[in-house]
Amino acid sequence: SAALLVLGTIPALAQTAITDEMLANPPAGEWINYGQNQENYRHSPLTQITADNVGQLQLVWARGMEAGKIQVTPLVHDGVMYLANPGDVIQAIDAATGDLIWEHRRQLPNIATLNSFGEPTRGMALYGTNVYFVSWDNHLVALDTSTGQVVFDVDRGQGTDMVSNSSGPIVANGVIVAGSTCQYSPFGCFVSGHDSATGEELWRNTFIPRAGEEGDETWGNDYEARWMTGVWGQITYDPVGGLVHYGTSAVGPAAEIQRGTVGGSMYGTNTRFAVRPETGEIVWRHQTLPRDNWDQECTFEMMVVNVDVQPSAEMEGLHAINPDAATGERRVVTGVPCKNGTMWQFDAETGEFLWARDTSYQNLIESVDPDGLVHVNEDLVVTELEVAYEICPTFLGGRDWPSAALNPDTGIYFIPLNNACSGMTAVDQEFSSLDVYNVSLDYKLSPGSENMGRIDAIDISTGRTLWSAERYASNYAPVLSTGGGVLFNGGTDRYFRALSQETGETLWQTRLATVASGQAISYEIDGVQYVAIGGGGTSYGSNHNRALTERIDSTAIGSAIYVFALPQQ
Numbered sequence: 001s002a003a004l005l006v007l008g009t010i011p012a013l014a015q016t017a018i019t020d021e022m023l024a025n026p027p028a029g030e031w032i033n034y035g036q037n038q039e040n041y042r043h044s045p046l047t048q049i050t051a052d053n054v055g056q057l058q059l060v061w062a063r064g065m066e067a068g069k070i071q072v073t074p075l076v077h078d079g080v081m082y083l084a085n086p087g088d089v090i091q092a093i094d095a096a097t098g099d100l101i102w103e104h105r106r107q108l109p110n111i112a113t114l115n116s117f118g119e120p121t122r123g124m125a126l127y128g129t130n131v132y133f134v135s136w137d138n139h140l141v142a143l144d145t146s147t148g149q150v151v152f153d154v155d156r157g158q159g160t161d162m163v164s165n166s167s168g169p170i171v172a173n174g175v176i177v178a179g180s181t182c183q184y185s186p187f188g189c190f191v192s193g194h195d196s197a198t199g200e201e202l203w204r205n206t207f208i209p210r211a212g213e214e215g216d217e218t219w220g221n222d223y224e225a226r227w228m229t230g231v232w233g234q235i236t237y238d239p240v241g242g243l244v245h246y247g248t249s250a251v252g253p254a255a256e257i258q259r260g261t262v263g264g265s266m267y268g269t270n271t272r273f274a275v276r277p278e279t280g281e282i283v284w285r286h287q288t289l290p291r292d293n294w295d296q297e298c299t300f301e302m303m304v305v306n307v308d309v310q311p312s313a314e315m316e317g318l319h320a321i322n323p324d325a326a327t328g329e330r331r332v333v334t335g336v337p338c339k340n341g342t343m344w345q346f347d348a349e350t351g352e353f354l355w356a357r358d359t360s361y362q363n364l365i366e367s368v369d370p371d372g373l374v375h376v377n378e379d380l381v382v383t384e385l386e387v388a389y390e391i392c393p394t395f396l397g398g399r400d401w402p403s404a405a406l407n408p409d410t411g412i413y414f415i416p417l418n419n420a421c422s423g424m425t426a427v428d429q430e431f432s433s434l435d436v437y438n439v440s441l442d443y444k445l446s447p448g449s450e451n452m453g454r455i456d457a458i459d460i461s462t463g464r465t466l467w468s469a470e471r472y473a474s475n476y477a478p479v480l481s482t483g484g485g486v487l488f489n490g491g492t493d494r495y496f497r498a499l500s501q502e503t504g505e506t507l508w509q510t511r512l513a514t515v516a517s518g519q520a521i522s523y524e525i526d527g528v529q530y531v532a533i534g535g536g537g538t539s540y541g542s543n544h545n546r547a548l549t550e551r552i553d554s555t556a557i558g559s560a561i562y563v564f565a566l567p568q569q
């Protein structure tokens with residue numbers, strides 16, 4: 001049962017019900033979907049803060065958060081911020097003043113028994129008068145937005161000690177859709193669709209084939225030895241095409257000689273899916289990395305956008321352009337789904353492959369055929385234990401969960417990256433699902449790099465790089481695009497920065513108490529544009545800094561949310 005604290009002194013702000021129409025066309029001054037819009041652009045149309053005045057930003061309020069990894073996207077509706085703290089402490093806060101309105105504290109089982117990846121809650125979903133989250137112990141919970149009272153609480157099954165969720169649920173045509181992580185489980189995970197009023201499960205999709213099922217022969221080992229594949233990255237809903245887009249993760253242990261899948265492509269792993277939210281029916285699928293020996297996890301957010309498809313043969317890092325695909329106006333799914341940083345574009349409705357190119361340096365994909373079929377670099381497939389393979393990127397990317405952004409007005413896509421490589425050695429020891437990868441890794445800069453952190457700006461029409469901005473420390477933080485032409489981004493060096501979307505130049509920066517690890521958002525109340533970012537807790541991205549000679553101060557103690565605005569007269 002859950003404890004609830006209601007503060008009498010702060011008046012509850014009236015919350016209007018959220019409809020499908022609002023989610024599909026979100027108010028410019030609010031942040032009611034994880035990615036601001038359902039298509040996941042992480043773009044605020046607000047224009048008060050511009051490249052010219054961003055240098056004057058100042059702190060309006062800050063509020064301490066529960067200890068733990070902060071990776072959260074706050075939601076804002078009708079002047080209230082809904083904030084998920086680590087350990088399932090959900091708060092409603094006056095978004096203009098920082099005053100707590102209500103707080104929900106979940107009573108969790110012994111957290112030492114839970115899948116550690118479930119600690120952060122990256123996202124929640126708003127619909128009707130409910131706010132939805134998936135708890136560390138893998139329950140789908142709905143709270144009333146006005147009071148914080150529990151509306152329903154349903155167990156998603158498969159063992160609360162094994163399965164969890166880090167990225168949160170989305171709403172797709174009235175259905176609550178959520179993925180799962182089971183990195184430490186001797187089985188694979190699932191995506192499920194739930195009734196928004198009761199939480200009742202409507203459908204469930206798994207990814208790893210059982211004996212005799214389609215793709216079984218692409219594994220080569222027994223079903224009982226197929227572990228870990230889930231959807232722990234961010235799911236996207238396309239309200240125009242009516243499809244949900246998600247991607248699956250990799251498999252353990254990392255080396256195919258240890259898991260018994262030698263030569264196998266492992267159907268269902270590292271695959272992008274488009275499904276119907278009402279039933280889970282699969283409309284198309286595409287494997288963006290077969291035969292993974294390096295935990296490359298093709299589960300990260302992709303975006304749905306109308307674009308004049310004109311792929312350029314001059315694209316940096318080009319793998320393939322489909323010569324048979326029509327150019328011109330199309331609705332596409334695009335982005336960087338896997339840690340190795342390869343950017344993809346597909347037709348949103350049919351999954352037709354359009355093009356693929358690299359962003360950060362990678363040596364795992366050898367080539368992509370004109371129809372999108374991937375061939376891996378056979379030299380880096382593990383054939384021997386206790387031998388170091390020089391892989392790029394690492395098990396933390398290239399990119400990892402920190403989200404990209406897209407400015408729909410300019411058609412520019414911004415992706416946070418790291419210039420990271422690693423020596424990977426599969427160790428000759430007994431393994432279990434709890435050991436996960438059974439490898440040792442070190443941390444290196446990629447060949448020719450002097451800086452770890454990086455952001456690339458890419459034209460989604462031509463696929464060409466417009467600029468690439470580097471910094472010394474690891475950039476393990478999402479980006480936020482705004483209508484004022486500003487790109488916000490945190491980092492493991494505790495700086496919260498504003499960059500020019502045109503040039504990548506840093507226009508403003510301020511130093512936070514901790515790693516600037518959360519997902520920045522922007523919203524407007526009474527004519528004031530605010531920018532909010534949470535930070536704190538151990539960031540895996542700090543590990544990248546071990547490749548650097550200078551020390552980076554990534555203090556993790558003192559989690560908080562910070563809210564900035566221009567000085568007001």
Ligand code: PQQ
Nearest residue numbers: 117166181182183230232249395396400540
């Ligand atoms: N989570 C982080 C983080 O919190 O910074 C980084 C990673 C995860 C990874 O690099 C992973 O490979 C990863 N894998 C799983 C999985 O296989 O289920 C889950 C998660 C997660 O849910 O956060 C991560």
